[in-house]
Amino acid sequence: MTENFKPKITLFHCINAFGDADELSLTDMNNCEIQTVKMACSSMVKDVFLLKAFEAGSDGVVVLVCPEGQCRYVEGNIRAKKRVAWVRNLLDEIGLDGRRLALGNMAAGDKTAAAQIINDVLKNLAELGPNPAV
Amino acid sequence: MIVGEQKPISEIKEIIAPYKKILILGCGTCVKTCFAGGEDEVAVLASALRLACKKDGKEIEIEEFTVERQCEDEFIREGAPAISRNEGVLSLACGAGVQALARRFVKIPILPGVNTTFIGVLEKQGVFTEECSGCGDCMLAIFGGICPFTRCAKKLLNGPCGGSQNGKCEVNPETDCAWQLIIERLKILGQMDNLRAYVPPKNWQTGLSGGPRKLVREDHII
Numbered sequence: 001m002t003e004n005f006k007p008k009i010t011l012f013h014c015i016n017a018f019g020d021a022d023e024l025s026l027t028d029m030n031n032c033e034i035q036t037v038k039m040a041c042s043s044m045v046k047d048v049f050l051l052k053a054f055e056a057g058s059d060g061v062v063v064l065v066c067p068e069g070q071c072r073y074v075e076g077n078i079r080a081k082k083r084v085a086w087v088r089n090l091l092d093e094i095g096l097d098g099r100r101l102a103l104g105n106m107a108a109g110d111k112t113a114a115a116q117i118i119n120d121v122l123k124n125l126a127e128l129g130p131n132p133a134v
Numbered sequence: 135m136i137v138g139e140q141k142p143i144s145e146i147k148e149i150i151a152p153y154k155k156i157l158i159l160g161c162g163t164c165v166k167t168c169f170a171g172g173e174d175e176v177a178v179l180a181s182a183l184r185l186a187c188k189k190d191g192k193e194i195e196i197e198e199f200t201v202e203r204q205c206e207d208e209f210i211r212e213g214a215p216a217i218s219r220n221e222g223v224l225s226l227a228c229g230a231g232v233q234a235l236a237r238r239f240v241k242i243p244i245l246p247g248v249n250t251t252f253i254g255v256l257e258k259q260g261v262f263t264e265e266c267s268g269c270g271d272c273m274l275a276i277f278g279g280i281c282p283f284t285r286c287a288k289k290l291l292n293g294p295c296g297g298s299q300n301g302k303c304e305v306n307p308e309t310d311c312a313w314q315l316i317i318e319r320l321k322i323l324g325q326m327d328n329l330r331a332y333v334p335p336k337n338w339q340t341g342l343s344g345g346p347r348k349l350v351r352e353d354h355i356i
Contacts, residue, residue: 051181
């Protein structure tokens with residue numbers, strides 16, 4: 001791991017699943033920067049947005065979606081899951097490592113689950129280091 | 135429509151390797167529908183290539199543009215300014231689009247970013263199936279609108295081979311037996327008598343076996 005590495009994470013989230021990143025209690029809260037992008041539904045997260053986040057300098061990208069079967073728009077979270085899987089493969093193919101991108105299902109307002117998902121990504125980033133395409 | 139699939143990023147990286155300024159040119163017709171080369175795919179590929187090149191320490195400038203149709207000169211013209219200010223063009227159109235560009239822009243390398251695969255239909259969202267071989271001698275009228283040349287693995291013209299099981303082809307169990315479909319459809323249409331007539335061996339000269347084809351409509355030529 002690179003010394004003094006403070007990961008930048010872009011957090012795309014469905015407003016029905018998650019409210020505000022300020023309310024998160026992360027184990028490494030002071031050691032990362034989180035930028036949030038609110039969406040009316042996680043299905044709005046197009047693959048190009050995920051890639052653009054990496055182009056803009058993110059070391060990791062997290063997509064928080066509602067639990068399967070509980071999407072307000074029926075299948076939005078399934079669509080998001082498939083897109084994230086597609087982009088993870090793409091990241092592997094270009095050598096950025098798909099583990100920089102994660103999707104997590106969480107019940108509305110379950111901040112513990114959200115923190116867990118982000119902490120898992122932070123663990124991966126600690127191993128992977130900074131975005132090599134910056 | 136023409137169905138195609140984007141080439142793997144590793145192959146595309148090799149293709150564009152000699153260039154430092156490249157245009158990714160999409161096509162808004164067939165390849166857009168099959169998610170291979172429309173505006174969205176251009177944006178994703180451009181972004182992925184920028185990331186890949188930066189990671190590899192390679193400097194490259196990538197411009198993005200999509201025209202409505204790359205296989206027609208009238209539509210290609212819209213892309214002319216973008217094409218002329220780049221060292222090369224990575225076309226996300228089908229092979230016809232790539233060649234139409236190459237014909238018009240003789241001095242600029244036109245590179246394919248898509249593997250053109252077949253003439254097909256959207257079976258359901260995300261699934262495309264081959265339904266036409268472009269044989270130049272359509273006989274769908276007698277086969278109930280289902281093409282045995284394309285959809286029967288053995289290209290049988292005078293009835294089923296007898297090897298299908300539960301309506302599936304013995305060559306590929308994931309494929310519907312074309313002859314089962316033909317018979318079911320002709321029954322619905324009340325046209326089973328169509329199958330009494332002998333269909334002679336196909337004249338493949340009207341297809342690609344006779345060399346590249348050309349269609350001339352004198353009434354449209356001035």
